Amino acid sequence: MKLTVWTYEGPPHVGAMRVATGMKGLHYVLHAPQGDTYADLLFTMIERRDHRPPVTYTTFQARDLGADTADLFKDACRDAWERFRPEAIIVGASCTAELIQDDPGGMAAALDLPIPVIPLDLPSYQRKENFGADETFLQIVRHLAKPMARTERISCNIIGPTGLGFRHRDDVEELTGLLFELGVAVNVVAPLGASPSDVARLGAAHFNVLLYPETGEGACRWMQRELGLPFTKTVPIGVSATRDFIREVNGLTEMDASPDEGRLRLPWYSRSVDSTYLTGKRVFIFGDGTHAAAAARIASEEMGFAVVGLGCYNREFARPIRALAKSMGLEALVTDDYLEVEAAIQEAQPELILGTQMERHIGKRLGIPCAVISAPVHVQDFPARRSPQVGFEGANVIFDTWVHPLVMGLEEHLLHMFRDDFEFRDEAGPSHHGGHAPRAMDAAPEPEPALAAAVNDNVTWLADAEKELRKIPFFVRGKARRNTEKFAVERGVSAISVETLYEAKAHYAR
Amino acid sequence: MNRPFTLSDAPAKGCREAPVLKERGQREVFCGLTGIIWLHRKMQDAFFLVVGSRTCAHLLQSAAGVMIFAEPRFGTAILEEKDLAGLADAHDELDREVERLLARRPDIRRLFLVGSCPSEVIKLDLSRAAERLTRKYAPHVAVLNYSGSGIETTFTQGEDACLESMVPVLPESPERQLLLVGALPDVVEDQALSLLSALGIETVRVLPSRRADAPLAVGEGTVFALTQPFLGETAAALERRGARRIDAPFPFGEEGTTLWLRAVAAEFGVSEERFEAVTAAPRARARLAVAAAAETLEGRSIFFFPDSQLEIPLARFLTRECGMRAIEIGAPYIHKGLVGPDLDLIEEGPLLSEGQDVDKQLDRARAARADLTVCGLGLANPLEAEGLATKWAIELVFTPVHFYEQAGDLAALFARPLRRREMLKALAPATGEAAG
Numbered sequence: 001m002k003l004t005v006w007t008y009e010g011p012p013h014v015g016a017m018r019v020a021t022g023m024k025g026l027h028y029v030l031h032a033p034q035g036d037t038y039a040d041l042l043f044t045m046i047e048r049r050d051h052r053p054p055v056t057y058t059t060f061q062a063r064d065l066g067a068d069t070a071d072l073f074k075d076a077c078r079d080a081w082e083r084f085r086p087e088a089i090i091v092g093a094s095c096t097a098e099l100i101q102d103d104p105g106g107m108a109a110a111l112d113l114p115i116p117v118i119p120l121d122l123p124s125y126q127r128k129e130n131f132g133a134d135e136t137f138l139q140i141v142r143h144l145a146k147p148m149a150r151t152e153r154i155s156c157n158i159i160g161p162t163g164l165g166f167r168h169r170d171d172v173e174e175l176t177g178l179l180f181e182l183g184v185a186v187n188v189v190a191p192l193g194a195s196p197s198d199v200a201r202l203g204a205a206h207f208n209v210l211l212y213p214e215t216g217e218g219a220c221r222w223m224q225r226e227l228g229l230p231f232t233k234t235v236p237i238g239v240s241a242t243r244d245f246i247r248e249v250n251g252l253t254e255m256d257a258s259p260d261e262g263r264l265r266l267p268w269y270s271r272s273v274d275s276t277y278l279t280g281k282r283v284f285i286f287g288d289g290t291h292a293a294a295a296a297r298i299a300s301e302e303m304g305f306a307v308v309g310l311g312c313y314n315r316e317f318a319r320p321i322r323a324l325a326k327s328m329g330l331e332a333l334v335t336d337d338y339l340e341v342e343a344a345i346q347e348a349q350p351e352l353i354l355g356t357q358m359e360r361h362i363g364k365r366l367g368i369p370c371a372v373i374s375a376p377v378h379v380q381d382f383p384a385r386r387s388p389q390v391g392f393e394g395a396n397v398i399f400d401t402w403v404h405p406l407v408m409g410l411e412e413h414l415l416h417m418f419r420d421d422f423e424f425r426d427e428a429g430p431s432h433h434g435g436h437a438p439r440a441m442d443a444a445p446e447p448e449p450a451l452a453a454a455v456n457d458n459v460t461w462l463a464d465a466e467k468e469l470r471k472i473p474f475f476v477r478g479k480a481r482r483n484t485e486k487f488a489v490e491r492g493v494s495a496i497s498v499e500t501l502y503e504a505k506a507h508y509a510r
Numbered sequence: 511m512n513r514p515f516t517l518s519d520a521p522a523k524g525c526r527e528a529p530v531l532k533e534r535g536q537r538e539v540f541c542g543l544t545g546i547i548w549l550h551r552k553m554q555d556a557f558f559l560v561v562g563s564r565t566c567a568h569l570l571q572s573a574a575g576v577m578i579f580a581e582p583r584f585g586t587a588i589l590e591e592k593d594l595a596g597l598a599d600a601h602d603e604l605d606r607e608v609e610r611l612l613a614r615r616p617d618i619r620r621l622f623l624v625g626s627c628p629s630e631v632i633k634l635d636l637s638r639a640a641e642r643l644t645r646k647y648a649p650h651v652a653v654l655n656y657s658g659s660g661i662e663t664t665f666t667q668g669e670d671a672c673l674e675s676m677v678p679v680l681p682e683s684p685e686r687q688l689l690l691v692g693a694l695p696d697v698v699e700d701q702a703l704s705l706l707s708a709l710g711i712e713t714v715r716v717l718p719s720r721r722a723d724a725p726l727a728v729g730e731g732t733v734f735a736l737t738q739p740f741l742g743e744t745a746a747a748l749e750r751r752g753a754r755r756i757d758a759p760f761p762f763g764e765e766g767t768t769l770w771l772r773a774v775a776a777e778f779g780v781s782e783e784r785f786e787a788v789t790a791a792p793r794a795r796a797r798l799a800v801a802a803a804a805e806t807l808e809g810r811s812i813f814f815f816p817d818s819q820l821e822i823p824l825a826r827f828l829t830r831e832c833g834m835r836a837i838e839i840g841a842p843y844i845h846k847g848l849v850g851p852d853l854d855l856i857e858e859g860p861l862l863s864e865g866q867d868v869d870k871q872l873d874r875a876r877a878a879r880a881d882l883t884v885c886g887l888g889l890a891n892p893l894e895a896e897g898l899a900t901k902w903a904i905e906l907v908f909t910p911v912h913f914y915e916q917a918g919d920l921a922a923l924f925a926r927p928l929r930r931r932e933m934l935k936a937l938a939p940a941t942g943e944a945a946g
Contacts, residue, residue: 001561001587001603003611010568033627035541035660038569040888050895052888059537062630062661076536083869095563096627096661099594124563125591 006338006358008313008376012122013094014039015132018191018215019140020090021053021163025195026140027086028055029077031069031097031104046379047164056080058097070102077108081115088144088196089113090136092120116196118143128336130214130288130314133162137191138218145202147227154253155185157205159231160216161192166291166375167389168192171211174388175236179209181259182249191215203227207252211235211390213290214314236390237294238398239266239302264392266399270303278403282479284309284350286333286341286359287374289317291389293324295354295373298398300328309333309348311341313356349478352406357381367474369405373398407473458494459485465496483508521857525839526850528862535867538888539817539842541660542668543626544573548908549672550583552693555619555722557611558584560658561604561636562626573904583618585611589628600634601642608643612651619650619722622672625657652679652722664842666740666819666907669693673717677747683727687713688774689753691744692737695910696720702737702761702913705771708788709780717744728753735774737761737912739852740819742845759851762820763827763917764796769851792914799918800831806925808833810881813874816840816866817886817903824884824906824920825860826852832921836860837878840871882924899927 009015013030020028021043030036037057043049058076060069077091091104105119118139122132158175161168169192176186187205188198202208202223208231210220220231230252236245250256269275283305285295289312299305310325311333312318318334325332333344342362345353353363353370357378363370372381373389388394461469472480480501487504488496543566546558560566567586587607593600604623612618621643623636636655643653656675658668673691688711690702699716706714717734719726732753736745739760749755758773759766768789775785812834814821821841828834836856840863846853863871868889875883876896883893883900890900901924911920 001589001593001600001607003559003585003607004564004567004588005582005585006571007564007567009564011564013565014568033541033660034537034539034664035543035569035627036565037536037538037888038540038544038572040538041886042572044889044891045887048891050891052892057536059535060661062659065631065661079869095565096631099628099631124565125589125594128564 004337008336008338008356008358009129010039010042011095011124012127012129012132012135013092013124014042015129015134015215016090016092016120016122016136017043017053017055018129018133018162018164019136020055021049022161022165022168022192023190023194023196025087025197026054027080027084027089028053029073029080029089029091029104029108030055030057030094031073031092031102032057032059032094033096034059034061036094036096042164046377047382048379049163053163054084054086060097065100069097069100070107073102073104073107074111077104077111077113081111081113086115086196088116088118088140090118090120090140092122093124095124098124116143128314130316133191133215134218137162137216138222140191140196140199141202141219141222144196144199145223145227146200148201148203150206151185151187151204153185154183155187155205156249157187157202157208157229158189159208159210159220160212160214161189162212162215163192164375164377165192165212165215166377166381167387168212169382170386170388171390171394173386174391174393175209175211178236178242178246178259178391179249182246182253182257183255184249184253203229205229207231209249214288214316235290235294237291237394238298239264239392239395241294241297242391242395259392261392264395266302266392266395269399275304275403278406279304280306281352281406282306282308282348282350283352283354284345284348284359285373286311286313286345286353286355288312288314289321291374292321293317294389296324296328298395299354299402302395303399303402305352308350309344311335311344313341349482351476351479352402354402366478368478371402371405459488459496460494461496462498465498465501468498468501480505520855523858524854525856525858525860525862526846526853528853528858530844531861531863533863533865533867533870535865536869537664537842537866538815538868538886539866540573540665540886541569541627542658542663542665542671543569543624543660544665545658545668545672546570546584546624547573549669549693549718552696552720553620553718554583554720555617556583556622557615557618557620558622558624559608559611560584560586560624560626561629561634562586562589562624563628564588566626566628583615589632594632597632597634600632601639604639605643608653612647619652621647621651621653622675623653623655624672625655625659627659627661630657630659630661654679664819665817666738667743667842669738670741670743673741673744674747676718677728677744677751680751681727682751683729684731685713685727685729686731687715687733688778689728689732689734689748690714690716690737691734691741691748693718694737694912698910698912698916701915705788705792705913706774709771709775709778709784711774711778711780733777735770736848738820739823739845739849742848745848757851759826759855760820760823760849761912762823762920763831764793764800764914765831765855766823766827766852767796767913767917768793789914796914796917800921803918803921803925804832806928807882807921809835810928811835811837811878812924813837813878813880813883814839814841815871815875815883815885815889815903816842816863817884818907819843820903820906821884822849822856823852826855827920828924829856831917832924834882834924837880838863838871838874840864840866842866882928884924899931901927 040053043053056076058072091108108117208220208229210231223229232248234245234248236242283299285292292312296310312321313336322332353359354373356374360370387397484501484504625636640653640655654675656671728751730752734753735756756773758770761767761770825836825839838861844864883898890902893900910916
């Protein structure tokens with residue numbers, strides 16, 4: 001048993017729903033109790049879908065247990081076929097139905113429906129949403145995809161995008177354009193937008209582009225083995241990753257295409273002098289493995305940030321994230337415990353968080369700006385405008401998204417110089433965020449004593465030093481406090497004076 | 511204009527005896543765990559520990575919509591493979607999680623162990639756990655249990671199960687008192703208390719109390735009035751303790767509030783003059799406020815999917831005070847003992863349905879094409895895309911809507927989707943049904 005407050009991932013059958021809802025012509029019959037239909041609102045409200053997810057829930061109740069839950073399932077399955085006439089049906093159990101062991105796969109097969117019926121076995125008490133999506137798509141591909149003649153023109157499939165994915169809609173569009181410039185046609189995008197008959201012709205492509213390993217790697221590995229389709233290993237998020245991806249695709253196609261970089265603005269924006277203030281900004285990165293790894297590379301090599309924390313919530317990606325963190329001199333944080341992530345952020349006192357919607361909330365509380373880089377998604381992650389993460393336009397979007405929450409260059413200096421100005425106090429936060437100013441630390445100083453306690457209970461701040469500390473702008477104050485305390489402890493100083501503060505500043509000067 | 515309501519205002523034939531379409535099939539409703547979202551805000555020293563699966567945790571997070579709190583006063587003890595293998599171990603694990611939780615949260619005075627579908631199916635006995643833990647943590651923390659599982663409860667029934675669990679442990683008192691039953695937003699509860707106090711009713715208490723140390727007892731002298739129509743089991747538990755229920759329509763709208771207050775006033779022998787003096791001004795305000803929204807609602811048709819269990823009292827309010835015409839009134843279940851007075855006031859005509867087979871009901875809703883369709887969040891956008899105006903039902907349990915001062919807000923909640931459609935008509939699709 002593990003106490004959970006907020007979760008990064010839903011149960012595995014929600015992953016299966018993401019596949020089913022992303023696809024067309026597929027129906028999911030889910031053996032589940034009343035209430036599990038809540039998952040529909042993820043799609044209709046968060047993603048603003050204008051159709052109900054193609055899911056039939058058996059909705060069994062206590063009185064059905066031990067009596068006719070199996071009949072309920074069979075009726076629901078037959079009704080779903082008759083009403084929706086899908087090209088294929090996937091069947092499975094939610095966590096409660098798993099316990100009553102009705103064998104949805106066997107029952108559905110016994111109905112002898114004239115369409116493929118694909119059973120899912122998703123262990124609800126061991127695995128989570130991403131596994132559920134990956135496994136579901138793998139099973140669909142295994143049942144439907146067959147070896148076949150390749151398309152005449154070189155083509156690929158884009159594998160991994162699902163319903164309720166972080167920017168999947170826009171990434172697919174951007175990537176399709178990039179592949180066109182590389183001389184590669186897109187055979188099938190799946191699961192998002194694909195029908196079972198589209199899945200059946202996956203084998204006509206020359207290779208697969210694995211866009212999101214979280215939800216597509218299982219299927220790509222199977223297709224490599226069974227259909228002889230190699231798949232790409234680079235996820236093209238960021239300038240360098242996109243260029244690497246282009247090289248990888250050129251390798252597969254044996255061409256030497258070089259797409260026009262005319263629209264790519266990140267490199268110049270990042271090199272231009274007004275971006276100098278970004279240098280060494282301390283960022284904490286947390287998300288799914290793929291997006292966190294991409295963000296770490298962009299942050300350090302393309303934005304000039306200092307990565308002070310890196311982690312992911314999906315254990316399946318623990319190994320690469322640990323290796324990447326190690327290469328940056330960090331210890332990776334691999335956890336799905338929200339409180340642990342919050343503690344790590346508080347400890348690291350970054351100037352910017354690159355995280356999920358969960359970290360956005362942590363940032364709000366701690367007064368640290370945050371840009372969202374990964375699922376779990378929120379209605380805000382489905383902007384009306386086009387807003388991809390992959391490719392060159394994705395890099396542009398990322399530059400804007402990450403810089404936006406920060407206090408900008410000259411403003412940062414002015415805040416520092418005139419911090420007592422009654423209209424221009426640091427509590428006001430970035431001037432372009434009227435309604436989203438970080439909380440006034442003077443009014444609610446509780447996180448800071450907690451931090452002090454975390455460093456050393458024996459260090460106290462003299463009144464003058466505390467006052468001087470308050471003159472430091474809020475976005476670096478936490479770091480100054482932490483460094484000074486660390487410095488004091490190392491030197492056996494128990495009372496921090498103004499002197500100690502400035503000695504520490506000189507010591508840590510970068 | 512403040513003519514007191516008399517039974518002559520009731521329709522010649524109400525809906526109490528109307529035939530009910532009983533449906534059984536896929537239900538598009540939340541389970542009872544959802545009630546935790548508002549209950550944990552109402553009871554400020556309570557913690558709700560769901561013993562369940564990742565699905566339960568995900569539901570709470572998704573239904574809450576936003577995450578406002580670092581550590582909210584609810585959480586899920588997620589069952590893992592090893593808990594399923596041995597129940598003895600599951601109890602040990604639960605004790606360990608509770609110990610950690612209470613050590614970290616010394617402010618918690620009431621702990622609810624909330625059963626879920628998986629905990630019910632594996633027959634994890636949470637009442638035994640609650641007894642054991644109460645012995646361990648008394649008197650500082652009271653540990654109670656109830657089930658919010660989907661196999662036993664639908665949406666607002668979770669509040670019923672929670673309040674019911676509190677009744678057996680209330681102290682006995684013969685004192686003459688009025689007990690208000692139902693979790694209301696604090697502002698609404700305060701308004702109700704102030705009206706009752708103005709009527710001269712001296713001892714009024716509320717279940718659930720905001721804090722554990724509120725003086726709450728029950729016994730032969732207790733009469734109680736429900737403020738929510740979904741509290742049948744709680745009412746039965748109070749009756750078992752000797753309390754007596756005051757039967758009335760529910761306090762939605764000017765008429766509902768007046769009839770509800772009048773039933774309470776009659777019980778306590780409040781004079782007609784005093785009743786008039788206390789209610790005249792707020793009644794006039796409520797009528798004025800409702801009239802503003804009713805301009806939009808007058809003559810429009812409405813179709814209720816089953817959701818919060820408020821459907822019948824709301825249909826009464828919307829048909830009688832706002833001039834709407836109900837086509838279908840669906841409710842997860844119909845407890846005629848509680849909603850009978852509301853049914854009496856709804857003129858016969860609308861189809862009453864209980865339970866749900868969502869696809870069949872969608873067929874009826876599409877055929878009816880009501881001016882306004884009240885439904886859950888899973889159905890609202892898809893129906894809007896088909897050209898139907900919708901009102902999401904969940905807002906009705908998250909928004910202050912009871913009593914006089916909220917009557918106008920309640921009507922406005924239904925008027926807003928229609929006003930919005932009117933404002934945005936330039937955006938309507940150029941062709942097809944959706945343009946309607």
